[in-house]
Amino acid sequence: MKNIKYLVVGIFFGIVFVKAEIISWFRIQEMFQLTSFHMYGVIGTAVVVGMISVFLIKKFNIKTFSGEAITFEDKKFNKGQIIGGLIFGVGWAITGACPGPLFAQIGSGFGVVSITLLSAIAGTWVYGKVSHKIGPENE
């Protein structure tokens, strides 16, 4: 199965999520109450490491391990990034989780977060249902 490697990266990533306490509701509250540098440090460092990686991949035209070209697409601006972004932000502080940590929270023993995940899936579904009215396709 060619997808197993992504499972392995996911496992590694899930461990990082828990051990760096990124999945903690408390850390998210600290971030938004500006009482700790932790989450800013994590996200800021991650962005710098990601930026350097993308820069090097582009600069040296690095291919995937199987020799495929690595491609990048530009993101188009639309009002969803502001309105949707604000809505997500409100939910982020309530649940203490963005979509990634939801999975790690469930795995690390907070089973009730599976309800949060189901509700997030429902939210995505409802967005899909109304996207032709409010989404970028409508503009």
Added chain:
Amino acid sequence: MYKSAISESSIFAVVRIHYFYSEIIRTILIMMELIKQPWHWLAGGIMVGLTVPALLLLGNKKFGISSSLRDICAMCIPADIPFFKYDWKKKVWNLFFVAGILIGGFIANRFLQNPNDMVIAQKTQAILFQYGVKDFTGLMPADIFSWHNLFTLKGFIFFVAGGFLVGFGTRYAGGCTSGHSIMGLSNLQWPSLVATMAFMAGGFISANFLLPVIFKLIQ
């Protein structure tokens, strides 16, 4: 005499090998103790950042977790909605990735758990205590994230409403912290910077103005 010389040196060899292995085991145990401690933000940030090149190099995949929620919809409940009519099988790697995150969470909690209580900023503890949060030992407040709160107003707000906003908002924004704030900013996309600022603004409003009201409601 020759014989005894051999046995003597072989005893030394055995002792040396034994010492060598016990050193390795000792090193592993020390490392395990180190891994069990909460990681510094620099270590965590580097590891999260490395996910970007890891996925790109493994198969030209873009780091973005909220897409998996859309794929789950497309797979399970497409309901003839155009937004979910696409070939989700091509993006099935993302479902393996999030399944991995869940397993990773399990492993970290089961085998690498921090033996000490969580260290939370005093100021935040004081504020949350006023709100009625009493348990500060774990990664999540047990007074909120427990099954027995499921059918209460508290559960409805923190699980159902909160989750809905996360799912609806990320899709409307076209990505979440991973897709916009990390992958998008890594690729210098200004719409991702706008999205990230909106995430933070929403979070500030929610944590400082909305949560106090919510906690008052549920008390």
